[in-house]
Amino acid sequence: MAVANAKKLLVLLVVAFVIYAIVQSPQQAADVVHTVRNMIVAGFHGIVDFFNKVLHG
DSSP states (O other), X not given: OHHHHHHHHHHHHHHHHHHHHHHHOHHHHHHHHHHHXXXXXXXXXXXXXXXXXXXXO
C-alpha cells in the first residue's frame, strides 16, 4: 500500500515539475519536445532501414 502511494506521489511530482518547466520557459520546453520528436523519428527510420536491408539484401 505504501509503495502505491509513493508511486502516485512520484508521478504527481513529475507532472508538477513538467508543468512548472513549461510555464517558466515555454520556448526551451518546446525545443526539448522538438528534439525528442526528432530522436524518435530518426530511431524509427533507422529501424525501417535495418529491416529493408535485411529483407532486400
